[in-house]
Amino acid sequence: MNILKVIMFMFVLSVVLQAAYGQHHIRCIPKERDALLQFKAAIVDDFGMLSSWTTPDCCQWEGIRCTNLTAHIISIHLPGQYHYPYLSLSGIYKVSRRYISGEIHKSLMELRHLQYLNLSLNDFTDTNIPEFLGSLTNLRYLDLSSCHFGGQIPSQISSLSHLKYLNVARNYYLEGSIPPQLGNLSRLQYLDLSRNSFEGYIPSQLGNLSNLHKLYLGGYDSALKIVSSDQWLSNLNSLTHLSFNSISNFYSSPSYLRTIAKLPKLRELNLIDCGLSYHFLLSFNPSNFNFSTSLSVLYLSGNSFTQPMIFQWLSNPTSNLVELDLNGNLLKGSTSNHFGLAMNSLEHLDLSYNVFKGEDLKSFMNICTLRSLYMFENNMTEDLSSILHNLSSGCVRYSLQQLCLRNNQIRGSVPDLSAFSNLKKLDLSYNLLSGKIPEGTRLPSHLEQLLIVSNSLEGGVPKSFGSTCTLELLHLSFNKLSEDLTVIFNHLSGCSRYSLREIYLGQNKVNGTLPDFSIFAKLETLDLSINQISGTLPNTLKLLPSLKRLYLDNNKLNGTISEDLRFPSELEELSLMSNSLKGSEQMFTNMELSLLKSIDLSNNQLSGEIPKEIEGLFGLVSLNLSRNQLKGKIPSNVGELTSLEFLDLSRNQLVGSIPSSLALIDRLTMLDLSHNYLSGKIPTGTQLQSFDSSKYEDNVDLCGPPLTK
Structure with a gap:
């Protein structure tokens, strides 16, 4: 009897487990699965x-999430x-994207329990935001x-009474x-309507959104436009982030700024491109105007401020500012030292694209909390040592971590820079610096990046640079x-050899031969292009375990790329164009270059x-020979290089047919x-006929489109 009970128990248990197991693997509700398939x-x-x-189980599909209790789709x-435009290995600016297109099918109405929808x-x-989305009331x-929607925002969206987050930004055809x-979406906490093509007045009904934390408009x-008499903003006491970017008549409504200033929790304010000017400031008395003490980030770029009065105006009300952006105005002249003393929390200051002179930097020398100062493209024409002295005379020399003075005159x-003891990045590019860097010129002890691109520096790199143990770039x-290349790398062979990851010395007049780089164990990028370097390629290149990018083009290198030569196995980009190098089909025989994406051996x-080993470089994006x-034929399996974007085999002696x-x-x-x-x-192939x-x-005996013979 006991045995029978055990058998019955095991049978019931197996049925239960089997049911549970089946439910776990196929728990998708058929009606909702069908809705998704119609959407697809x-x-x-x-x-x-x-x-x-x-x-079978739609709950396991990419991007889909179901509730564990009922199996309804909730997300x-x-x-x-999207990745911003970049210069690809083929030398072409590209945008990397992965997306779906088409239209949003109304079958999604069946997903009554949907709580989360992200199709950004x-x-x-050529489609509008679907009206039926208003029926997804959960x-x-x-x-x-960023979906390229056109038309208007459907009013049905206002039926989503549970909505807390709504973002339709960057749909330029809206x-x-x-x-x-x-304004009926009373639970809304986040609303982004920026960077569209809306017109007319901002509706005062937005003032009903009392739970709103972040509001982004304009751009x-x-x-x-705003109605100057409206006070709807005063109801948004929970607001922490506000953007009125490019609101066309904001400059004519000083009362709005007074209302904004009273928002008790506001942390970030964006008034970029709002036409604000000196005359706007005259509407306020700095002594009785104060932003909320919670305000920490203020963006005022792209306006028309010309007078340093803006700094006086900001000195009293914004002592808790952490970030201030005034780039793209017409500011010039110095402000009082009071600004520096009042800014006792300021960490990031952007004054780029203005008209400041070097002497005006004195105004900021006492901002003891400042970490980043950006002043590229101003009107600084003074001597660098004088400009840096204006900064280093105050406490800012101890706090500053990033200093950008590029694109001035x-x-x-280059003077001694050691006074800025905590500086991590210094950019002096695109100026008129000249002469040799004096021997003994010290860098800040914590410097990680030094950029002095496109000046007129002569000589070489002082030995003192090699003593900066944190230098990465x-x-x-x-x-x-x-200077001789060997001397330059000897000077860098102090403790910086353990930290340097990127060295760019291209477009100079550096001479000599390639030295032994092997002590620079972390080096990832080495650019020595367009110089006067001669001699052969050293075998020690293989001893750079981290090297990914090697640019030696446009030099006077000679010798043979033989089967005995090794390049680092991590190499991704190799440019040896315009030298006098020789080689044959065996030149890549013993190389492990599976990660290589770009090869330029032209000229x-x-x-x-053509080396057959190239057929095995499946990650190759650009090949220029x-x-x-x-001589000989184009390798028959070249089509297996499916990642290839750029292929140049011109001006050789190749024969045979195109594979x-x-x-x-x-x-x-x-x-x-x-x-x-x-x-x-x-x-015949779409790509080949398109060129x-x-x-x-x-090619005398070549025929077929796009050729006319």
Whole structure:
């Protein structure tokens, strides 16, 4: 009997576990799964963001989250990805994106329990924000920013009574007026309507959003206006962040600023491009005007302040400011020392794109908390030692960590810099500094980055620079340095050899041969391009374990890239163009270069066939072997280099047909096969026919589109 009970118990347990197991793996509600599939059917998914949307359990799909209790879908998180324009390895500025496009299908109405919807950074061009979103009454979070929506914000959004977060920023084709019904969203804590094409007056109903913490309006030549008599802002006592960027008539409504100043919790205020000027300040008496003591960040860039009165105006009310941005005004002249003494919390000050002179820096020497000072593109024409003396005479020399004086007309030589004991970054680029850096010139003991690009410095690098044990970046490109390269690296071989990660000495007149770099164990980037360096490539290059980028182009290097030469295994970019290097098809035989993304060996004296090892560099983005003496055929498997964007094999002696596999590389944006001995028909492929015919010219026996023969 006991055995029977045990058997029955085990049977019941197995049934329960099996049910639980099945529920765990397929718990998606069929009706909601169908709704998602209809949504997917209306989407163009070129980047495979919805590739997981095929399995039975939609709760396991990318971007989908279900509640554990009921299995209802409560979250859709499908933001695109965007990386700002960058110079790609192929030499072309690119934008890296991953997104969905198409339209948002009304099937999402079936997701009645949805609380979170994020579709930001996708591309819904030529569509409007769907009205049906107003029926998703359980939504707490809605982000539709940067989606290229047009039309107007549907008033139905105001039905989302539980909504706490609403972001429709950066939809440049959104137009019309801001719906006053948004004032019904009484639980809203975050509202971003910035960088659209709204016009008209900001509705006073926004004053009903008493729980609002962050409010962003205007931006990018906004046509929004404020009604000077409205006091709706005074109701937003929970507001911590406020942006009125580019509100076109803000300058005519001083009463608004008085209202803003009384907001008790305001921490960040953005009044960029609001047309504020000296005359606006005359509306206020600094002695009886005070911002809330909570204000710590103030952005006033892009206005028309010209007088240093702005500093007097800020001295009393904003003693708790941590960050102040006044870049892009027309400020000039010095202010009183009182400003420096009053700013007893200020850490970041941006005065770039103004008209300050070097002597005006005296005004900031007593800001004892200042960590960052940006003053690029002003009107500083004095000697550098004089300018730095104006700063170092006060306590700021102990607190300053970043100092940017680039794009001025600062003269003189590089003085001793050790007075700024905690400075981590110094940028003196694009000035008129000249002469040799005096031997014994000391750097700040904690300096990590030194940039003196595009000046007229001569000589070499003083030995004292090598004693800066924290130095990670040394950028002295575009000068007139002419010292022997071995001497320069000997001077850097103090304790800085343990910290240096990037050395840029390109576009100088540095001479000599390549020394042994192996003691610089952390070096990741070495740029010695466009100099007068001669000799051969040393085998010691392989001893740089961290080296990722090596630029030796436009020098006088000679010798052979042989199978005995080794490059670092971590190397990603290699440029040896415009030297006198020789090599053959064996030159990459024994190299482990699986991470290599860019190779430029153009304009050398390479001979033989294209090395077959190149076919195995599957991460290769850019390959330039032009202007050499290469013979033989283009490797037949070149099409396996699917990441290739740039391929230049022009001006060689290549023969045979163009491999058909080349047509399979859909990322190719630049191709040049001209001035060879290629023959046959150009393979049919969208990419190959899209290039200009000049990229195939001077191949006598080559035919087919885009050629006319």
